[in-house]
Amino acid sequence: MNAVTRRQRGVSVALVAIAAISIAVGGWRLVGAANAIRIGAVFPLTSNAASLAGPELQGVQIAVDMINADGGIAGRRVELEVRDLRSRGDADAVMAGLRASGVQLVIGAYSSDLSIAASEAADRAGLLYWEAGAVADRLTGRGLPLVFRVGASGANLGANSANFAATELASRLGKAVDHLRIALAVANDDYANSVADAAERAAKAQGMPVVIRRSYNLTMPDWPAVMTDLKAARPDVIILASHIPDGIAFRQAMISSGLRVGALIGSTMAECDPDFAGELGADAIGVFASDRPTAGFRPSALLPEAAGAYARFATAWSKLAAAAGGSGDSTSDGADGGAYGGTYGGTYDRGDEDAGYAIHGPAENATAEESEEALSGFTAAWALFRYVLPDAHAPSGALGIDAAAVAAAARGLDLPEGSLPNGAGLRFSTAQATLGQNERAAAVMWQWTAERTYAFVWPPTYATADVAFVPLSR
Numbered sequence: 001m002n003a004v005t006r007r008q009r010g011v012s013v014a015l016v017a018i019a020a021i022s023i024a025v026g027g028w029r030l031v032g033a034a035n036a037i038r039i040g041a042v043f044p045l046t047s048n049a050a051s052l053a054g055p056e057l058q059g060v061q062i063a064v065d066m067i068n069a070d071g072g073i074a075g076r077r078v079e080l081e082v083r084d085l086r087s088r089g090d091a092d093a094v095m096a097g098l099r100a101s102g103v104q105l106v107i108g109a110y111s112s113d114l115s116i117a118a119s120e121a122a123d124r125a126g127l128l129y130w131e132a133g134a135v136a137d138r139l140t141g142r143g144l145p146l147v148f149r150v151g152a153s154g155a156n157l158g159a160n161s162a163n164f165a166a167t168e169l170a171s172r173l174g175k176a177v178d179h180l181r182i183a184l185a186v187a188n189d190d191y192a193n194s195v196a197d198a199a200e201r202a203a204k205a206q207g208m209p210v211v212i213r214r215s216y217n218l219t220m221p222d223w224p225a226v227m228t229d230l231k232a233a234r235p236d237v238i239i240l241a242s243h244i245p246d247g248i249a250f251r252q253a254m255i256s257s258g259l260r261v262g263a264l265i266g267s268t269m270a271e272c273d274p275d276f277a278g279e280l281g282a283d284a285i286g287v288f289a290s291d292r293p294t295a296g297f298r299p300s301a302l303l304p305e306a307a308g309a310y311a312r313f314a315t316a317w318s319k320l321a322a323a324a325g326g327s328g329d330s331t332s333d334g335a336d337g338g339a340y341g342g343t344y345g346g347t348y349d350r351g352d353e354d355a356g357y358a359i360h361g362p363a364e365n366a367t368a369e370e371s372e373e374a375l376s377g378f379t380a381a382w383a384l385f386r387y388v389l390p391d392a393h394a395p396s397g398a399l400g401i402d403a404a405a406v407a408a409a410a411r412g413l414d415l416p417e418g419s420l421p422n423g424a425g426l427r428f429s430t431a432q433a434t435l436g437q438n439e440r441a442a443a444v445m446w447q448w449t450a451e452r453t454y455a456f457v458w459p460p461t462y463a464t465a466d467v468a469f470v471p472l473s474r
Contacts, residue, residue: 059377091121112136158198183235223253278357286469296362
């Protein structure tokens with residue numbers, strides 16, 4: 001997740017839901033287990049990031065309870081030591097406290113800004129850090145041997161955008177791939193530039209000419225000048241690396257200026273935010289967004305064991321949604337999304353006094369952001385509990401929970417795509433520049449197909465609808 005906080009919401013419901021998960025998934029109460037495997041969980045639970053950090057932690061806890069319902073790891077139950085990480089400045093004290101309590105492994109921390117600080121503090125404390133959701137490239141770009149990320153990085157999302165343009169858009173625009181003109185529009189901060197760098201590398205690797213890379217001031221963008229420069233470059237496709245408010249403003253300025261292109265691709269998850277579709281209405285239709293998977297993708301993206309794990313996750317998550325006031329309807333026949341559809345419903349809570357935006361999609365999930373974070377947390381934790389820790393054995397056969405032993409087990413994994421509950425595979429990079437990054441992380445392309453309605457359109461294994469609105473009508 002980028003460092004911009006998306007929502008403010010009270011956390012009492014989220015914390016109650018976390019406490020209730022053990023009842024929802026199999027009845028374990030992990031309190032004071034003498035032989036438990038204790039894992040730190042650090043998330044901003046009482047800050048303005050709690051509305052999405054809470055669901056990510058809920059996903060982690062669902063994985064804990066499922067593993068324990070299956071008999072634990074080598075006969076030992078897993079227990080989370082949850083800590084509230086409110087700011088970067090708290091990271092060293094939190095990690096030192098976990099280390100002093102005997103914890104060796106830490107999972108966290110939702111936001112890129114906090115995750116970078118938390119992973120650095122964990123490294124200083126000699127703890128293994130396992131990322132549950134943040135996407136900033138820097139997290140796995142520092143060569144830290146005890147830092148791992150299962151999910152997508154910003155580079156994954158940027159490269160995904162360019163590869164989608166080459167694979168799907170060139171032919172629809174009547175262009176050879178090496179004649180498809182790509183423009184990059186980039187907010188001038190480290191996160192957006194890292195995403196744009198990956199998009200540019202992937203575009204050039206596909207043979208597509210990058211005809212302009214136009215940065216803009218994130219605080220005070222000069223949209224008329226940006227649009228004038230983009231028009232002069234005559235792009236077929238614009239790849240936009242933005243945050244949420246400037247992503248909305250970019251699209252508004254694009255329409256006002258009369259700039260017409262074949263396709264607009266948001267590459268930083270901002271363009272799949274409910275506010276993007278809610279604020280723009282019909283003007284969002286046809287826009288693409290590169291993102292991590294959320295609920296509702298095609299079941300065929302998963303291998304059988306992963307499909308079973310996802311189904312159990314979806315059942316637990318729908319119960320939490322119902323308890324929090326959503327529909328919680330887990331009885332849908334999945335008309336829009338197969339076995340993965342129709343479980344949440346309701347209205348997206350903007351966290352203020354205005355009416356929320358009802359966002360519709362393959363899972364009919366108005367709180368798509370929350371389920372995306374929950375699925376990300378669940379998938380990361382499931383990978384750790386199901387595939388890494390069982391292989392981290394000491395020579396005697398007892399489970400080793402030493403950070404170095406767990407890191408060695410993680411680096412030894414080689415799972416094909418579809419092995420994890422969000423459709424990802426698992427193979428961690430050993431290159432110093434991307435050490436600990438999952439090279440088979442899952443990323444998908446959304447498209448807004450009607451007002452406040454989206455579908456997954458690529459890759460084909462995830463797609464719930466065909467690519468449409470190419471070229472853009474306005």
